[in-house]
Amino acid sequence: GAGVSQSPRYKVAKRGQDVALRCDPISGHVSLFWYQQALGQGPEFLTYFQNEAQLDKSGLPSDRFFAERPEGSVSTLKIQRTQQEDSAVYLCASSLVGGVNQETQYFGPGTRLLVL
Amino acid sequence: GQQLNQSPQSMFIQEGEDVSMNCTSSSIFNTWLWYKQDPGEGPVLLIALYKAGELTSNGRLTAQFGITRKDSFLNISASIPSDVGIYFCAGQYTDKLIFGTGTRLQVFP
Numbered sequence: 072g073a074g075v076s077q078s079p080r081y082k083v084a085k086r087g088q089d090v091a092l093r094c095d096p097i098s099g100h101v102s103l104f105w106y107q108q109a110l111g112q113g114p115e116f117l118t119y120f121q122n123e124a125q126l127d128k129s130g131l132p133s134d135r136f137f138a139e140r141p142e143g144s145v146s147t148l149k150i151q152r153t154q155q156e157d158s159a160v161y162l163c164a165s166s167l168v169g170g171v172n173q174e175t176q177y178f179g180p181g182t183r184l185l186v187l
Numbered sequence: 188g189q190q191l192n193q194s195p196q197s198m199f200i201q202e203g204e205d206v207s208m209n210c211t212s213s214s215i216f217n218t219w220l221w222y223k224q225d226p227g228e229g230p231v232l233l234i235a236l237y238k239a240g241e242l243t244s245n246g247r248l249t250a251q252f253g254i255t256r257k258d259s260f261l262n263i264s265a266s267i268p269s270d271v272g273i274y275f276c277a278g279q280y281t282d283k284l285i286f287g288t289g290t291r292l293q294v295f296p
Contacts, residue, residue, distance in 0.1 A: 075229070102282065113190055113275050113286030114230065127283065162229050176284060178229030 073097075075179035077163050083185045084153045092148045092182045096165030103146050104176060105138055108160040117161075120146060153186045160184070189214075193276055193287030200266055201295050208274060208290040209260040216278030216285075219252050219259040224273045224289075233274075234261070266294050 076095045084090050096103050102121050106114035107130075116130040122143035131138070135154075140146040150157055160183050164176040193210045200206060210219075218237055222230035234245050236252035236259060243250055249262045259276055271294050276287040 104283070106284075111289075113193075113277075113289050114284070115190070115286070116283040119282050127281075130283070164229070175232055175235065178231070180227065180229050 075163055075165050075177055077161075077179040077182050079182060080180065081183045081185075083187065085187055086153060086155060088153055088186075089149065089151045090153055090184065092150075092161050092184070094146045094148070094163030094165075094179060096144065096146070096163070097167075097177060100165035100167050100177075101143075102166045102168065102174070102176075103140060104164040104166075105146070105148050106162040106164065106178075107132075108162055108181070110159070114162050117148070150184075153184075155186050158184055158186045189285055191276055191278060191285060191287040193290055195290060196288070197291040197293070199293045199295065202266060202268060204266055206263040206266055206270075206292060207260060209258060210276030210287045211258045212278055212285075213257070214278070214280070214285075215256040216280060217256070218279035219250070220277040220279065220284065221248075221250050221259070221261045222275045222277060222286075224275060226272075230275055263292075266292075268294050268296060270294050 078093045105117040108114040118138045119127040120140040135151045137149045160181040162181045164178045166174040166176045191212045221233045224230045234250040239256045240254050241252045247264045274290045277284040
């Protein structure tokens with residue numbers, strides 16, 4: 072596809088369940104980003120990959136959050152033992168090169184996670 | 188987490204009116220960006236600003252990068268119904284984007 076795709080688009084989980092969110096970046100894009108967007112707020116940075124290397128995970132809110140990009144393409148954000156405060160939209164973005172301020176980040180449609 | 192101060196929080200305007208919104212930060216950024224987000228979608232880049240003092244236009248949109256590098260504004264002229272949505276500013280710090288709190292725009296015919 073032409074853009075960033077994410078799946079599932081919607082996920083309902085019971086508190087305590089583990090969830091896995093998938094991101095397919097634009098083909099050939101080196102950098103991949105995850106953001107969390109709470110209701111009524113702007114997106115907040117979670118983590119960043121350049122190829123398969125996770126260069127920044129300073130935004131991950133707890134050790135229940137884990138992200139990987141083993142082959143430098145598709146990425147998975149995993150949340151273990153979900154809590155109600157994890158309910159949010161999880162956005163993935165990719166950019167062609169990364170490491171450069173002027174590189175545009177293209178966003179996917181997001182996965183809406185609701186933890187009951 | 189850190190979010191930039193964006194105002195106004197919401198605007199209700201009539202079609203054809205001009206709109207202005209701004210964003211301030213306590214930190215300096217080298218790049219300011221303005222995004223629009225429609226319901227159920229991710230943010231889409233509208234305008235990017237790379238130099239302090241820079242004024243950039245994209246159709247009916249005009250944005251400026253503040254001279255102090257701590258603020259930016261976005262103007263929309265002659266608003267139309269499809270301008271409805273949430274507008275976010277973002278400052279770029281190394282690779283990560285720091286977003287504002289958003290301005291929700293409603294346009295009435």
